[in-house]
Amino acid sequence: MKIEKLSLVYFSPTSTTGIVLEEIARGLGQESPMILDITRPDVRNQVAPVFENDVVLIGAPVYSGRVSKDAAEYLKTIKGSGSLAIVVVVYGNREFEDALLELKNIAVDSGFVVLAGGAFIGEHSFSDTEFSIAPNRPDEDDLEEAFLFGQKIASMLEGLERPEDILGVEVPGNFPYKDGMANGAFSFIDVTEDCDNCGICTAACPKEAIDEANGYLTIDERCIFCCACIKACPQQARIMKAGPMKNKAKWLSENCAQRKEPQTYLGLVNK
Template sequence: MNIDSITLVYFSPTRTTKQIIEGIAKGIRNGSITHLDLTPPIVKDQEVVEFNEELVIIGAPVYGGRIPVDAVSRLQRLKANNTLAVVVVVYGNRAYEDALVELRDLALKGGFKPVAGGAFIAEHSFNTEDTPIAKERPDERDLKKALEFGETIQATMEEYRGSEDVPCLQVPGNHPYKERGQSSEAISPITKEEQCILCGQCAEVCPTAAITINTEIVTKQEACIHCCACVKNCPSNARVMEHPRIRKIAMWLSTNYSERREPETYLAS
């Protein structure tokens, strides 16, 4: 099969998922590349997006061993017609548990034909100077693996005449999926007012429109998904995630998950 166009579809608050799937697309030499960024807040009644003859790379981060609820609702708007898909999850060096199988299932339900899958590692959203967790990943080694994965996908696709030839993609994970973690506490980053320059960057990058700005930054705590996009994008380091519960998790991750994990890739066979 020849690929004329590739579409990158992603939910990626801190942009590491986007970076990985761009790396994979680089390895698939043919085809123009289009982006469908599902990260901005969803607008009610937003249209269904349809796909046909192309390759779609679908990427999402891992939250609690699953695909984030907000990514699921956005991915459910995709409708394909046996369109080939590569499913990719990106996690913070702890574990991806049922996220990859969940993403594969979502792709199947949307009418895609998953041809390959991958689990890659990136800097954890809760990474800080004193609790490093996969700091600065994806690095050169990760991006080289992403590129090589793209090259392998390209070579595999050449062996198929059409999407009906593609066997079922098997990936690790359980059914039923792991239960989602629930928190009764309202947790969100806070703004150090003395450092805040009211530039609006935090509100701009928030995937759930949890932040509004007038004379100060107001965070709707119940809407916060703890993605830390606001923290990582604040130009004056005024936005911080200092909640004791998150600090404790970050410390635990930094202590117990410091050993480097490597990307895993799967092909339909």
């Protein structure tokens, strides 16, 4: 089987998921796949596509051991129509827990046949110069793993006559899933006087949660703590304030310092 059309669908506020998926695509021998980046809210508000006879690489970050909610909600509305999917979660070197299983199940329920899955590591959203957590990942070694994963999938497909011969992939995780992020707003970002009103944070926010008319303050009820605005701010004017999130970042930097490696899973085929 040859890949006729490869599509990438991902949610990636701080870009690590997108980077990993694009490298897997290169390993699959596809330099210019169709990319549906669902990070922006206006994209998620459009009608989701129907895929037919495609291979679709689906990616989302892990939030509290689960697929990030905004990604999950959107992905439940796309239609696979029997297309093949590769599911990938990217996590910040703590654990991915039930996220990969959840993403696989979402893809199956949306009508995909899932032929492979992977969990890769990206710099933690809460990581900064004070408390670094998996800084600069995915790094060269991660990207090589991503490329090789793509190559392995490509050779698996080459040996296949028909998509019906794919029996699906087993990935780790438990069902019922663990509880995800608790709902509830709290304020965790300060905007300092270094802010020059450039608006870059607003463009980076996946939740329209920044109030331009009010000193670029965060609208806490909408915020998902993704930290895209903090990482995007060229003036370092958006900072995590002292409190539970900062404490969590400190805890993660102390307790999740040991490097984790990407894990990949290939499906079984009927020979």
